[in-house]
Amino acid sequence: MNKDLLFYSKKFAKLRVDRVRGIAPHKPILILSAIALIQQEVITQNRIFLSPELIATFLKYWSHLGSESHRSDIAQPFFHLQGDGFWHLKAKVEFEPVINSKVKIKTLSGLRDAVQYAYFDDELFELIQDPSSRSSLIDVLANTWFSDKTSQIAQLFQINSFQEFQDRLREQGGIVYSADEIEDESKLIVRDAAFRKIVVSAYEFRCAFCELQILNSLNQHIVDGAHIKPFSQFRDDRFDNGLSLCKNHHWAFDRGWFTVDDDYKIIVSEDLREESPHARTMRDFHGQHIALPAQQSYFPRIDALRWHRENVFNHGEQLFLT
Incomplete structure (x- = not known):
């Protein structure tokens, strides 16, 4: 089978998503987040880490594109996108049997412990690196899953979400958080990384x-x-x-x-x-x-x-x- 632009366009249009409480947009938002970081050259190799940059981008996109019926959770699509055939997980050595057995890992900390990084099919990564084919794939995701928010997606792609968070934090001189504000594990990872980057710089x-x-x-x-x-x-x-x-x-x-x-x-x-x-x-x-x-x-x-x-x-x- 020829894994070309048409092949992956069809894959993106037919993602396997949960529809019990309406369409769960986790997978298309994760893919958009990864493509954005590739476009911004934050990701330069076919290795997509559960990094503060990826998490911050996912959270930013979710705030504009997410569903009120679902919880923002990057761990869910990061693990389950394997089922769509073009996204793969590279396990840490001691966790290879767990990942290969397809045992579900439901938490962000569990994924960060078990997985080195995710990666696209090589053919898909090459397409995403090309501006023309990348634009086509973004359009497929936008028109299929967020047809009423295509202009917002274009604006989001102009923003470095992690840098935006750092800039906002820097303007405030940092923050003393309430207990409620640090309950979300994904936000905690972004917060911690931003603090440390600003201090060492x-x-x-x-x-x-x-x-x-x-x-x-x-x-x-x-x-x-x-x-x-x-x-x-x-x-x-x-x-x-x-x-x-x-x-x-x-x-x-x-x-x-x-x-x-x-x-x-x-x-x-x-x-x-x-x-x-x-x-x-x-x-x-x-x-x-x-x-x-x-x-x-x-x-x-x-x-x-x-x-x-x-x-x-x-x-x-x-x-x-x-």
Whole structure:
């Protein structure tokens, strides 16, 4: 069978969707989301990860195209689109038997644990990369599933949904969320990724403790956007509750092996036995200032640092700092 534009146009027009409570538009919205990221060159290989970018795009499109009779749930189409024959899942090694047995995975966290990425048929991915055939496939999805919203789809394709979320968050200086606002797992993933990206970019992708900076041609880096007061307790995603730390020093900070005083000087626990033949020990940084962002609004908040000193450093023992 010739898997050409006509073949996939028919596939897109006849997606297997739930119709019990009206048409469930999860599958066409997921496909549109993936095509949008390919068009924006966020996705450059035939590997579609359950990334914050994909989830943010799906949520944005759902808010305009979704059904009031159904819940926004990217996990459902990401798994079940396999049944339409052109979408496939690459399992993580230990989960290959589970994916191959077609056992249903219903949660987003379950999918992220079990699946490396999804991918289209190679022929379909090539068609989507071509502007003309991509436009034709978008038209099929729009006219078949969202015939009254075709103009909205054209506008949505001009928006980088994850960047839009980051920009909105940046304008607010971050957010302290209510408990209700973090119940949705997909929104939590987008929120967490946006916070961390903004924080590390404010520090120019450099560790505030040791000033290590490593970047590659894909803009990958070695630092994390760490919370000073834990998000699980305080739901505080204001950027002044963040620090850019390399993997080692993020781990050490979370376990109270070092902290930071009100003058932004490093305090290292005396309860450490260190050997570091080829690099500086943590103790070598005691008394030095952390690297700070260029913008003062991103400086670590003093009350957050005090909380960390009193509740995390040295296992929460009250310090008498001089």
